[in-house]
Amino acid sequence: MYDSPQTLLLNLFGYEQFRGQQAAIINHLVDGGDALVLMPTGGGKSLCFQIPALIRPGMGVVISPLIALMQDQVMALQQLGVKAQTLHSAMDWQTQQHIEQQALNGELQMLYVSPERLLSQRCLDMLKAVPISLFAIDEAHCVSQWGHDFRPEYLQLDCLQQSFPKVPRVALTATADGPTQAEMVKRLHLQQAQQFISSFDRPNIRYRVLQKQKGKQQLLHFIQSQHQDSAGIVYCGSRKKVDELAHWLSQSGVTALPYHAGMSADHRNQNQTRFLQEDGLVMVATIAFGMGIDKPNVRFVAHTDLPKSIESYYQETGRAGRDGLPADAWMIYGLQDVVWLRQRLLESEMDEAIKRSEQGKLDAMLGLCEVTSCRRQVLLAYFGENLKDACGNCDNCLEPVATFDGTEVARKALSCVYRSGQRFGVSHLVDILLGKPTDKIKQASHDKLSTFAIGQELDQKQWRSVFRQLLAQGMIASDPTVYGGIKLMPQCRPLLKGEQSIQLRLDRKVSSKAGKKQRTPVAAEDLGLWQSLRDQRMALAQEQSVPPYVIFSDATLLAMIEMKPINLAQMSHVPGVGEKKLDRYGDTFLGVLAEHERALA
Ligand code: ADP
Numbered sequence: 278m279y280d281s282p283q284t285l286l287l288n289l290f291g292y293e294q295f296r297g298q299q300a301a302i303i304n305h306l307v308d309g310g311d312a313l314v315l316m317p318t319g320g321g322k323s324l325c326f327q328i329p330a331l332i333r334p335g336m337g338v339v340i341s342p343l344i345a346l347m348q349d350q351v352m353a354l355q356q357l358g359v360k361a362q363t364l365h366s367a368m369d370w371q372t373q374q375h376i377e378q379q380a381l382n383g384e385l386q387m388l389y390v391s392p393e394r395l396l397s398q399r400c401l402d403m404l405k406a407v408p409i410s411l412f413a414i415d416e417a418h419c420v421s422q423w424g425h426d427f428r429p430e431y432l433q434l435d436c437l438q439q440s441f442p443k444v445p446r447v448a449l450t451a452t453a454d455g456p457t458q459a460e461m462v463k464r465l466h467l468q469q470a471q472q473f474i475s476s477f478d479r480p481n482i483r484y485r486v487l488q489k490q491k492g493k494q495q496l497l498h499f500i501q502s503q504h505q506d507s508a509g510i511v512y513c514g515s516r517k518k519v520d521e522l523a524h525w526l527s528q529s530g531v532t533a534l535p536y537h538a539g540m541s542a543d544h545r546n547q548n549q550t551r552f553l554q555e556d557g558l559v560m561v562a563t564i565a566f567g568m569g570i571d572k573p574n575v576r577f578v579a580h581t582d583l584p585k586s587i588e589s590y591y592q593e594t595g596r597a598g599r600d601g602l603p604a605d606a607w608m609i610y611g612l613q614d615v616v617w618l619r620q621r622l623l624e625s626e627m628d629e630a631i632k633r634s635e636q637g638k639l640d641a642m643l644g645l646c647e648v649t650s651c652r653r654q655v656l657l658a659y660f661g662e663n664l665k666d667a668c669g670n671c672d673n674c675l676e677p678v679a680t681f682d683g684t685e686v687a688r689k690a691l692s693c694v695y696r697s698g699q700r701f702g703v704s705h706l707v708d709i710l711l712g713k714p715t716d717k718i719k720q721a722s723h724d725k726l727s728t729f730a731i732g733q734e735l736d737q738k739q740w741r742s743v744f745r746q747l748l749a750q751g752m753i754a755s756d757p758t759v760y761g762g763i764k765l766m767p768q769c770r771p772l773l774k775g776e777q778s779i780q781l782r783l784d785r786k787v788s789s790k791a792g793k794k795q796r797t798p799v800a801a802e803d804l805g806l807w808q809s810l811r812d813q814r815m816a817l818a819q820e821q822s823v824p825p826y827v828i829f830s831d832a833t834l835l836a837m838i839e840m841k842p843i844n845l846a847q848m849s850h851v852p853g854v855g856e857k858k859l860d861r862y863g864d865t866f867l868g869v870l871a872e873h874e875r876a877l878a
């Protein structure tokens with residue numbers, strides 16, 4: 278039907294070039310080989326199995342863990358004129374039968390199935406009765422029992438190899454870590470598969486970590502100054518906070534919706550659908566929101582609480598900028614986060630070994646927050662990748678952090694902890710250092726301590742920052758037996774004894790000049806046209822009840838703005854405009870562009 282991957286890429290998908298390892302993966306599969314593909318979110322995994330599935334004779338079968346994911350991809354394929362369908366147990370019986378019949382008649386090019394549906398005898402029998410071009414196992418990390426996306430049915434997918442020994446299989450994931458990789462190979466019998474492992478860097482994401490001061494205001498300012506009308510996700514540590522923050526943002530003029538596991542399934546689904554289908558909506562959520570969010574134009578992911586590990590942070594921030602356009606990973610964190618997370622860990626009922634490992638993960642996360650060099654280097658190093666040069670696209674690269682010799686102030690802070698009996702919280706300790714005669718201080722006779730009023734060189738905020746950094750470095754810890762009182766840890770000894778010095782970061786003023794500009798992907802003079810194109814896309818999407826990005830991606834609309842095509846021939850060169858879409862939408866969008874030109878004339 279199609280002679281080569283290249284013509285299919287151009288004519289069907291409207292793209293001129295393969296990215297990264299796409300071509301190698303596709304050729305390998307077209308030739309009948311098995312493959313394991315590790316590629317970051319937004320890397321372009323879908324094409325890797327869609328193109329070989331269409332080139333090889335027979336129907337391509339894609340196994341995917343979430344209905345929403347399947348529906349998204351099937352809608353996108355149908356837009357391109359590909360005969361694709363989904364099959365899952367939440368569909369009514371008649372529809373299921375109808376789709377099975379289509380498959381049996383050889384009328385389908387691609388079939389997306391849920392794992393439990395695939396494993397039913399009925400479905401396996403049906404698949405044996407038709408030629409299959411390949412099996413793609415999407416989100417293959419769901420096979421790992423140690424990950425949070427574990428799906429028991431994935432373990433049984435090893436049956437594919439026995440039942441369909443001649444059909445090539447490809448497993449794909451964006452999850453990076455080594456043990457998960459090994460498990461995928463073992464569980465899915467992919468020992469013979471060629472492995473295609475890409476860099477996990479997401480160069481279009483800008484990482485930023487700020488000190489938490491007035492959390493809500495900082496967030497609002499970030500959204501209003503940089504992401505007016507963008508879609509974004511705000512992660513919070515608790516359901517209560519989700520509800521409060523979503524409400525507060527809405528009242529402050531940001532279109533925001535809540536999402537957490539405490540809401541009814543209906544309410545959750547409704548909010549999720551709105552997030553996917555509308556432009557410029559902010560979802561305030563717990564980590565319950567995420568897998569299956571395939572929306573390509575999420576422009577920012579904000580964390581108002583510290584994630585518990587770098588893995589979580591990377592996965593959550595990875596939902597920004599799937600389309601490859603500039604996006605932000607923005608986080609605020611403060612002293613309370615450190616105290617709270619450490620405490621929760623200490624009090625938890627987990628096994629000691631697990632606790633220690635969780636503690637290690639949290640420490641690595643804190644290290645990422647406090648680092649004064651390139652954050653991307655630290656992130657990638659955590660996943661075993663070595664980024665040679667500083668990235669130039671994180672806060673530390675863009676606005677280098679000032680540090681100062683904090684040996685003296687750190688020693689004052691530590692001895693204040695010691696002299697007051699290792700029982701008090703940071704606020705009280707800071708009051709002692711500043712020499713504030715509060716009631717609590719007088720009661721405890723802390724105005725008689727040798728550390729009383731010895732810290733006038735810093736203000737309250739700066740002292741809190743010193744304590745936060747000492748906590749992050751494990752020099753001190755909060756003690757749950759005395760309600761979060763701060764105690765000394767053995768690591769602080771050399772510092773206290775004057776055998777070691779310490780560099781501390783000078784926290785940035787919150788109102789730093791950098792990053793005030795709107796981070797919309799278009800120039801100011803094109804905003805009008807951008808909006809008209811998006812309106813047109815939305816109108817078409819609503820007519821067909823599909824999400825707007827299924828019609829055209831943001832990247833395609835931006836390319837239209839840049840290239841300003843004036844006829845169908847020129848329009849056909851816009852990336853993302855394949856034959857079918859040129860046919861269906863070419864004239865409509867040419868109309869919008871022409872109208873804009875006329876308005877300018
Ligand atoms: P993943 O599944 O790896 O997260 P997708 O398959 O959804 O990524 O692809 C991300 C985006 O990149 C999609 O909008 C897709 O159309 C686009 N894309 C993929 N391959 C190419 C390519 N070769 N050229 C241009 N755009 C591409």
Ligand code: ZN
Nearest residue numbers: 651668671674
């Ligand atoms: Zn950097």
